[in-house]
Amino acid sequence: MTASVCVCAADAASSRKIFVSIGSDDWGRWSNSLPVFSNPHARSSAVHDMGWPSGGMPMLTTVETADDLRGLHQLLTDLNKNIRRRQKVVLTPFWVVGGPDFEGMKRSGCPHSDTCEYHELFWHNSSGGLDRAPFHRGDLRPLFQQLYQDGLWRPEYHGRSHFDTAAWIDYLRKGDVFARYYFERGMTMYHWGHRDTRTNTTHSLHCEYLADDTFYTKSIPWTREWLRAGVESFSAFWGYNTTVTSVPTHHAPDHLGQAKNCTKFGEFLLI
Numbered sequence: 001m002t003a004s005v006c007v008c009a010a011d012a013a014s015s016r017k018i019f020v021s022i023g024s025d026d027w028g029r030w031s032n033s034l035p036v037f038s039n040p041h042a043r044s045s046a047v048h049d050m051g052w053p054s055g056g057m058p059m060l061t062t063v064e065t066a067d068d069l070r071g072l073h074q075l076l077t078d079l080n081k082n083i084r085r086r087q088k089v090v091l092t093p094f095w096v097v098g099g100p101d102f103e104g105m106k107r108s109g110c111p112h113s114d115t116c117e118y119h120e121l122f123w124h125n126s127s128g129g130l131d132r133a134p135f136h137r138g139d140l141r142p143l144f145q146q147l148y149q150d151g152l153w154r155p156e157y158h159g160r161s162h163f164d165t166a167a168w169i170d171y172l173r174k175g176d177v178f179a180r181y182y183f184e185r186g187m188t189m190y191h192w193g194h195r196d197t198r199t200n201t202t203h204s205l206h207c208e209y210l211a212d213d214t215f216y217t218k219s220i221p222w223t224r225e226w227l228r229a230g231v232e233s234f235s236a237f238w239g240y241n242t243t244v245t246s247v248p249t250h251h252a253p254d255h256l257g258q259a260k261n262c263t264k265f266g267e268f269l270l271i
């Protein structure tokens with residue numbers, strides 16, 4: 001997870017309120033434009049097998065465990081002990097509502113067939129990708145929900161996949177060795193060192209809204225539909241509508257605001 005802190009001021013007609021916003025993104029996420037490894041051994045095995053194309057090393061980021069969530073619950077509870085209600089710490093976790101369903105995708109022919117299709121798994125109707133290989137974290141939903149019910153965090157919308165799914169599927173179909181190697185191990189990846197000679201750009205799976213590879217540029221109707229399903233899944237899981245969103249990887253097309261305003265939940269803020 002990464003965290004951000006903002007000291008904010010809101011002017012009301014009669015009073016001025018100052019508050020500290022503590023945000024942390026990527027909760028619930030199991031895939032990214034770069035591999036999210038389940039443990040250090042999986043990371044070193046992949047580097048041993050494939051090398052690492054950037055010249056550096058892959059990120060150490062992994063996914064939450066039940067113990068992480070219990071520890072966070074205890075930490076926030078302790079911090080708030082004997083503290084007045086309006087001075088309590090309430091974390092804002094930016095929530096990823098879903099990700100790839102690797103089992104469903106394998107049934108469609110991925111990663112070696114032209115019939116390979118993107119299949120999606122959501123938190124609102126499943127125990128998510130964290131309950132499956134390679135993570136096997138169990139069903140974390142009760143622990144996520146307990147943090148909200150006890151007033152220790154209030155999730156907001158972060159994203160739906162956290163990477164460019166259309167580009168990923170095409171790269172799998174076309175036989176990109178990195179994409180296929182990581183797919184077999186329940187992860188997403190593409191060798192972004194590849195260049196498009198038509199546009200002389202370097203590709204990646206960087207953003208769910210904004211394609212690095214211009215061949216996969218998203219339209220406004222596509223973005224609207226993508227966002228609609230995402231925020232509806234958020235509401236179905238948490239029981240309320242999101243009021244603010246932090247865009248994954250901080251990349252978004254200019255038309256994201258326009259697409260957002262056409263959704264049923266168009267009131268929320270983009271940051």
Ligand SMILES: [Zn+2]
Nearest residue numbers: 025026248249
């Ligand atoms: Zn993120």
